[in-house]
Amino acid sequence: MSRQNIKYLFSPESIAVIGASPKKGKIGYAIMRNIIDYGYKGKLYPVNIKEKEIMGFKAYKSVLDIEDKVDLAVIVVPAKSVPSVLLECGKKGVKAAAVISSGFSEVGNKKEEDLLTEIAEKYGISLLGPNIFGVIYTPSRLNATFGPKDIMPGHIACITQSGALGGALIGWTVLENIGLSAVVSVGNKADIDDSDLLEYFSRDDNTKGIVVYMEGVKEGRRFLQTAEKVSKKKIIIIIKSGRSERGAKAAASHTGSLAGSDRIFSAAFKQSGVLRADTMEKAFDWARISSVPVPKGENVVILTNGGGVGVLATDACEKEGIKLLDDYRYLEETFRPYMPSFGSAKNPIDMTGQVTVEEYFNAFKKAMESDKISALIILNCETAAFDTVEFSKKVIEYFDSLPESKKKPVVFNFVGGVKSKNAIDILNKNNIPAYPQPERAVSSLGALYKWWRYIKTEKKKIETLEIDKEKIYSIINRAREEGRLQLLENEAKDILKACGLDVPEYKLAKTIDEAVEYAKEIGYPVVLKIVSEDIIHKSDIGGVKIGIKNEEELKNAYREIMYRAKKSYPEANIRGILVNEMVEKGVETIIGSSEDPQFGPVIMFGLGGIYVEVLKDVAFRVAPIDKEDALEMINDIKSYPLLYGVRGEKRKDINSLAENISVLSHLTYEISEIVEIDINPLMVLEEGCKVVDARMTLKEV
């Protein structure tokens, strides 16, 4: 595999620009210019068949002519020449290649792109692109793009699927004082993809946070697993566009990304600790927070010189799930000395517009020194008397003097004009997150807390499910032999039983006498259901009878079901009638599984009936998940309070429900032959859960 050479994309000792040009306006010119002007210190070899020299550098006809080794080739020749050029790179022993050239799969030219992948694999080249605007790595002063020249160095790595957006964002980050370690345009992802880059940046000491603009992923599951590992070390923030149906279509026509369900993306991000931002502004606001230490607790304090912003920030804290310290006595003792009598020492701590820089800074220091306070939100409304720049400088000096162990997360918001903007810029340049709006400061601290809650949760290693696979495959094989994709209800139930789920007793009766006998064995009341691969919606044709109390009712029900089934589906292959133990009333839930085109097996959970069908109140996860995840999934739906017992009902067995979900997620993951499962309903009782009805569909072969 070519992934081992990724480092040469970012820290090459020598670069060949293949297709370098001396003509202004050409991409091959812009790239040479940026490499030179941004201050790359390694060796630079322009390659051009016609030129002898470009921008003072000796030009070569072929990469093979270069005397020295070449770590990175930046390729800007027309699409049709790229394969031969890449082949030469392979022969030359080039470690990494950034293929700027477009005209590949994005315009339907998949064959040529596959050829690039092949060559890269054969020669062990780490290949970025094609169809990209280049790569930037500020620690090695490398700007191999045809985008803007200037980038502010910093600790945020940015991966973008849209070259135009990436290029445009660089200029914006400079304006906003957002420091970047890297910008990588991934283009068509013929070789290197988001997962490879996440892995690389997780080991890169110059990178603290990672922002990804994504329209789709090629290998969803690998991405999920990589992100899960990486986000334990670094904050990953993703803007996944195509949330809306129409947006997804636009994305498909833009980068050819597979549609896939946006809700599955959200689930996958949640599972892997990725923070999903809905705008670029939010993404970079959050990314700034990667430079602060993680908190030690959840007691946040707001300091402000203005009541109004204090209220706005407090509202935002509730929205973002930030907990404010409530120990009013402690707050009064701690902060009263720094404010006039009409100030408020409740949280938000309103020191009023009269607070001096000295007082504000001392209150801030006091809060930093307090063991009771985990994090701080510092707000300021610009006034003529208060020098925010002076205040900021004192803060920076203080932070610099502080040992790592004494640091805690702090976000700043200065509302105002030039003076506030200057203070914000100074703080940001010193890697202290500061924002012009209170909500943006709070949202960023909220992002840190979300991430922190993820990294501190120790997940159980998901073990393989102990199931009777032999039994399951025998059922599957029988259906295969009969040419069926749809399993019968009793078969589906057999499989669930083999996984250890609690399936009430059921027996397939082929005659009325068998039904009578089975009912006696099971015990009244019973439920009768028609069994036929040709009849999917059993209830609709009167194929189900519940609450049968005795033999007489049973016989009548049997005959009626048979009559109706044959009337509705004269040609149906009727296997018999399933006699089922009647299940007591609980909360009806639905657990389902399906195959997502990008992530593979996923599971779905919701409450039965209108909750799923009408209110669309469902939660998704990429399978498999452990019980803890399943509990979180249950709490994701809005109607979950119904499981906790409402209107005098007792609490249902949520623990058992979570176990059932986890088991089903393993089943769908491990038995790839089954592509769709639908337990509807799974009855959740005060103790345990019972499978009332189940369907399964096999993979088409």
Next chain:
Amino acid sequence: MSRQNIKYLFSPESIAVIGASPKKGKIGYAIMRNIIDYGYKGKLYPVNIKEKEIMGFKAYKSVLDIEDKVDLAVIVVPAKSVPSVLLECGKKGVKAAAVISSGFSEVGNKKEEDLLTEIAEKYGISLLGPNIFGVIYTPSRLNATFGPKDIMPGHIACITQSGALGGALIGWTVLENIGLSAVVSVGNKADIDDSDLLEYFSRDDNTKGIVVYMEGVKEGRRFLQTAEKVSKKKIIIIIKSGRSERGAKAAASHTGSLAGSDRIFSAAFKQSGVLRADTMEKAFDWARISSVPVPKGENVVILTNGGGVGVLATDACEKEGIKLLDDYRYLEETFRPYMPSFGSAKNPIDMTGQVTVEEYFNAFKKAMESDKISALIILNCETAAFDTVEFSKKVIEYFDSLPESKKKPVVFNFVGGVKSKNAIDILNKNNIPAYPQPERAVSSLGALYKWWRYIKTEKKKIETLEIDKEKIYSIINRAREEGRLQLLENEAKDILKACGLDVPEYKLAKTIDEAVEYAKEIGYPVVLKIVSEDIIHKSDIGGVKIGIKNEEELKNAYREIMYRAKKSYPEANIRGILVNEMVEKGVETIIGSSEDPQFGPVIMFGLGGIYVEVLKDVAFRVAPIDKEDALEMINDIKSYPLLYGVRGEKRKDINSLAENISVLSHLTYEISEIVEIDINPLMVLEEGCKVVDARMTLKEV
């Protein structure tokens, strides 16, 4: 009333600054400085007992000493001197006063503040404040604040309850090129309040949009009625802080605002066409849109040079309720000429990074000329080749040349660095809304559409309800005589019947024989319910029996209810047992009313059972509302699809439901004696709605 003189706050011909000071650092100094430096052209009279001259202006010992008339007095003397100074203003015939001084109701000094209100009323002074940072009106070059000197003139009026925030925001608006017509700090609202200012700005030709920062209102209902009128003419955007419980508490301690339910505020804003923004950034983003013409339809087109931003904007359109034009053939014909073959003429129209300024501008012009396109979203990712500033200048020139009738709403988003920022600034300075992020551009156009949909909906004038008031008051009076606040079920039902609601037959039986007789009259099956002012939760004690099919069951039920009631409440005053017609099953809904501390009578609607109790799925409105509003209210709840018929059920009579809600809203509004009504459930059937149970509570006297 003093409201007529508000204009002198904004356009005075002469100003007296009472408490003017020659000493730097004093508020009386800062205000004089700002008035002079911002270029006020009228007459200026500093008033100070000690000084003879301040900043080159002759100083007076008292406002009474000024030879000329005084339109506006800006008062900055200590709180205790304000009443006497204001009295002098009254005697002098001063038209308006801005009381900067603090130390009134915000610190508990309500008495002194009431005195100011009295004096203002007596002398017809329009009084702003106290406890404010001042007032700004750019068309008359008036900056009577101790905030920043510079303000960018423009068309947005800003009203703020927080002085500190208002002062800080001025600087920020300058940075962001947001043009303001006025900034008014309302402080304690002793006289002039938000409603007065809304009314004033609705008639002010220099103001096109109004932004309000609010923590609470004093007269909610008047505010609602004023906003309703004003927002038909101008966009009103409100940031109401204290959304969260904790935020509301912080607001209460900040400005002494009453808590009130935040959900009622949201409802009131919705009813009055006010757009509620949750951040200052969003509020001013939206306010920029007040300078564009209203659209003529809902066919929006996105033009872009980058696929990525196109997708992000498309996602945002769905979120903001913006409809994109879908006529692909027309789009292809219209826009294909301006883009390379690999561009996309679907909407978003992706003209690719290769588009030239000329091509982009021509495509834009074409879209402006099209009758099929109602509004435009113009996106740009910064590239080296595309000159956004040149493009923007062409756009401005084009707009200037266009007659009003040919204009349509257009928003711009330029993603990039300095070049993009310059282009954004140029457009904004020319009153063309431009933003650095695609979502912000889309959100602003979305705000325009929300407002437009409001103004084009012709509301029916809400007429008074035709009800048998005599009957209603006789019931109320009887309860009053008995010293009850709680009406009996039959009384509540009598009142609803008197309003024309469909109440199934009911009769109060005092003996078992009466019950038998009434049941026969009504017809079986019937429902029996205990009637006692002492038993509120009838069902809980077994005081309700449903589905009684015959006389025998009735007698048993009667005895059982009586037995249980007496057992649970031996002291209860039992009035008898209500025999009710049994209502067929439909969708159970709840309609309620209550008194909001700020807005008075409000109504609530939701589906019965868990939907209201567990899922909190309810909608509110300030009463009264007409049927159209009620229909909108029904669609506000998430579970509304249940009324449209799910799982094979037929659609319920939503029209009738809306009428019922409207009638109830009138009842609660017109009969102020009834402070709480609870119809639970109101059964919504395929035809009509029936009141199954009802409770009412009277106002305490």
